[in-house]
Amino acid sequence: MQLLLDGAVHRVAQLGPDFVMLETSFDHPPMEADFVFAVDDNRRQWRVLLPDGISRNSARVRLVSEQAASMPTQAVG
Numbered sequence: 001m002q003l004l005l006d007g008a009v010h011r012v013a014q015l016g017p018d019f020v021m022l023e024t025s026f027d028h029p030p031m032e033a034d035f036v037f038a039v040d041d042n043r044r045q046w047r048v049l050l051p052d053g054i055s056r057n058s059a060r061v062r063l064v065s066e067q068a069a070s071m072p073t074q075a076v077g
Contacts, residue, residue, distance in 0.1 A: 003048075004034040013059075020048075021059045028054040035063075
């Protein structure tokens with residue numbers, strides 16, 4: 001698993017439903033990035049938003065997939 005950010009490849013240690021943990025933390029402002037998941041010959045890549053950016057002080061990076069961000073919300077009730 002990799003996070004492509006500003007032309008650089010960052011290795012992912014763990015992926016959750018709304019977060020990613022990078023192998024190496026660093027400081028970076030909020031922006032869009034590409035997430036790459038590859039197993040054998042199958043590769044999937046999708047755009048994600050890092051709404052809080054990346055902080056070297058936290059291993060956990062919040063992310064929102066563009067698909068989830070563009071889905072319309074429904075009122076409950």
